Amino acid sequence: MATQNRRDFLKTATFLSASALSIPTTHAKASEPEALNENRMGVLVDTTVCIGCRNCEAACKEAHNLPMETSFNINNRDIFKLKRRPDETSLTVVNEYPNPKNKLLPTDVKVQCMHCDHPACVSACIVGAFTKHKNGAVTWDGSKCIGCRYCMVACPFQIPAFEYNKAIQPRIMKCDFCFERQSENKLPACVEICPTEALTFGKRKDLLEIARDRIKRRPERYINYIYGEHEVGGTSWLYLAGQKFSNLDFPVLGTEPAPGVTESIQHGIFAYFIPPIALYALLGGVMWINRRKNSEEEK
Amino acid sequence: MEFSMKPAQLKIKYLTPGVAVLILLAFNGFVFLALRFLYGLGYVTNLDLQHPWGIWIAIDVASGVALAAGGFTSAALGHIIYKEDYKIILRPALLTAMLGYTFVAFAVFIDLGRYYYIWHPLIYWNGTSPLFEVGMCVMIYATVLYIEFLPVVAERFIGKVNFKGIFSFLNKPVDSLLRTLNRGLRKTMFIFIIAGVVLSTLHQSSLGTLMVIAGEKMHPLWQTPILPLLFLLSAIAVGFPMVIFESLIAARSFKLKPEMEVLSGLGRMVGPLLGIYLAFKIGDMAIRGTYVYLTEVNTQSVMFMIEVIVGVIIPLRMFFSEKVLRSKLWLFVASTLVIIGVLLNRINDFLVAYSPPYAFQSYFPSIGEISVTIGFISVLVLLYRAFVMIFPVISLPDKKLITQAKYAVRGGAK
Structure with missing residues (x-):
């Protein structure tokens, strides 16, 4: 190093700064996310209507070819004694909570990916394996994923699950809003099977109106809050409830987009x-x- | 003084009882590593859906990168600010950084669910992801470190390339390749040295950005938008203590006399650097009002207090004391405390502060995870020992020049 003289330094430095100036133009196109589609779809979950029949769980497993363990029985209501989370074999689960207004009518809450409007997973993923689609769905691309699990760190709802017990090609598993079914003009499997119409599929903006209308008509039935309208910048899945959402294990989140x-x-x-x-x-x-x-x- | 020092290969015995223990620990780590590749991450680690990252990320990767900061801080001091007195620390610091980053890359590799896709970030870019930036910077910086080490390899082998038997036809081409590389690098090395420093500031800070996205899942004592700045400042502050720590251990292990004058000089710079880090950490706390969380007694508040008091405040005071700077033992203790402080900070940031909303149980590393981490560190030490024996890394008094040095002392100037 010490032998390097000043002229060399200058010569190389000039070359370097010249080439450095040409770099920015090629990388300048900042990866701005596509503008959110105004007609993106969503689902309104009315927890006051859900009866905890868990048909959605079964339909989801079937639609995604997930293993149905022999112990899996939607009529077994003992399962509600424990709170469950979506995992690598069940992309949606229903949990049950006591209802302070009526002890005989517990509140059932379906949990799955919220399909954020500004998803943290999309922003965080090192290889851009997640996509927010025009129809609102957030999906994962297995051909890109390297299995770093940063999406799990980033997700404010702790939704993405990882197949820890696979040595080769472990997948990130989460609700994909039945992206394939939707492209065939079918309803998401859970919405289609729901017997009580606790799940309403539609354009997000229409769902917000429906939700507001329901709250207005039955103020004694609902608390005046639509979970997901503003949480982390808005989510495709929206929830109505008859009691405080924090009692139903919904995380208390700000209105800033999740990537913060x-x-x-x-x-x-x-x-x-x-x-x-x-x-x-x-x-x-x-x-x-x-x-x-x-x-x-x-x- | 520095005229009498010249990097040389160490002539020591490789196998000692300590080395044997390290080999055993490394072997133990490899057994668990094999299990991880055979049966998946879940078989060896305590990771679950709530805790996606464990000590392989918090210690091997995050702390590994921070503790390899000696490479870029000493390059900045020796090559850019151009303090020739510190020349003798450049090669050992470079070697540590080079080995350190190699192991960081390995640690990422084993932690990836799909390790065989580790090259994907090269073709699938996501500019919004801080992890993408960390990955790219670490990859490029590791390459830069190898390039910076090439002249050492050239110095050792030019004119001495000696393959035996059927490979002997390679002797000439390899020799001329080394000569060409060495000649080219002599003129262009400064490009890589500056690039190394820039890349380091970038990814050291972006490593801090990583956990910002966890938002409400991070304890407010650590969750702050200036996390990247705190990570950068703490990395800069731990750089020289790491060099001091290694030099003193190496001197002891290789039975050399430590260059106390150089090490005290380095130590003198640590105090102000730690002070800047502490000022930002406390200032941030005051502005965000997070000191209220210190009144609660829980794992987080206790860990925060240990991190700041033991890892920053006590060594800060020590590095401002002349007695500490002149004493081998106290300098070692103070440096160790800073290292522990940064290590704790990274563990706190990635594991302790991270409280997922639906955790059924808290995370504690499994025997397998701990074994692999210890195994990695052991291999690192073993490789360091081998490298200083093969390559001229550590500076020894040059016998030919000692007489001159004596006259210089008599002259009184240095």
Whole structure:
């Protein structure tokens, strides 16, 4: 290093800054997410109507070819003694909670991916394996995924599940809003089978109106809150309830999009690569000055 | 003083009782590693749907990157600020960083569910993902470190390439390849050195951005938008303590006299650097008002207090004391405390602060996870020992120049 002279330094530095200036243009196209489709679909879940029959769980397993254990029996209501979470073999589960208004009518809550409007998983995924589609669905692409599980860290609802017990090709498992069925103009499997119409499938903006209308007509039945309307910037799945959502294990979340400040930080650091290049130039300058000083001292 | 020091290969015996223990630990780690590849992550680790990341990420990757910061801080000091007095720490720090980043890459590899797709980020880009940026920077920086180490390889083998038997026809081409590379790098090395420092500041900070997206799942004592800045500042602060720590251990293990003058000089810089880190950490706390969480007694608040008091405040005070800077033992203790502080900070940030909303049980690493991590560290130490024996990394007093040095001392200047 010490033998390197000043002219070499300058020569290479000039070449370098010239080539560095040409970099930003190629990377400048910031990956702005596609604008949300106004007609994106959603599902309104009315927890006051759900009876906990768990037909949706069975239909979901069938639609996604998931293993149906011999112990799986939708008539077994003992299962409600424990709170369950969606996992790699069940993309949706129903939990039951006591109803303070009527002890004989417990509240049943179906849990699955909320299909956020600004999904943290889409923003976080290292290889962009998640996609927010026009119809509102957030899906996972197994051909890209490297299994880093950062989506699980990022998801505010703790939904993505991982097949820990597979040595080869473990998958991230989560509700895909029956993306394939929807492209064949079929309803999501859970919506189709629901016998009490606790699940309403439709355009998200229409569902919000329906939800507001229901609250207005039956104020004694519902609390005046639509969960998912504003949570983490809005979700495709919306919930109505007769009691506080925090009692039903819904996380208390802000209205900022789930990726939060992460994207602003990232875009700040990498604003067209200017900060890194500026730092590079600064360090280069410091190095040059110090070397010159040093070589002058030696003379 | 520095005129009398010259990097040389160490002539020591490789196998000692300590080395034998390390080999055993490494072997133990490999057994669990084999199980992980045969039966999947779930078989060896305590990870579950609520806790997707464990110590392989918090210690092997996050702390590994932080503790390899000695590479870029000493490169900045020695090459960019151009303090020639610190030349002798450059190669050991470079070697540690190079081995460290290699192991970080390995740790990521084994933690990935689909490890064989580790190259995917090269073709599938996601600019909004801080993990993507960390991945790319680490990949490029590791390459830069290998390039920076090439002149050492060249110095060792030019004119001495000696393949035996059927490979002997390779001797000439390899020698001329080394000569060409060495000549080319002599003129362009500064590009890589500056790039190394820039890449380090980028990914050291982005490593902090990683957990910001976990939002409400992170305890407010750690969750702050300035996490990337705190990660960068703590990485810069731990760089020199790590160099001091290694130099003192290496001196003891290889029975050399530690260069106390150089190490005290490094130590003198640690105090202010730690002070800046602490100021931002406390300032952030005051602005966000998170000190209220310290009144609750729980794992998080206790761990936070240990991290800040033992890992930052005590060593901060120590590094400002002349007595500590001049004493081998106290300098070692102070440096160790800073290292523990940063290690704890990374563990706290990735594991302790992370409280998933539906956890049925909390996460504690399994025997398998701990074994693999210890195995990795053992292999790292074993490789370091082998490298300093093969390559001229550690500076030894140059016998030819010692007489000159004596005159210099008599002259009184240095």
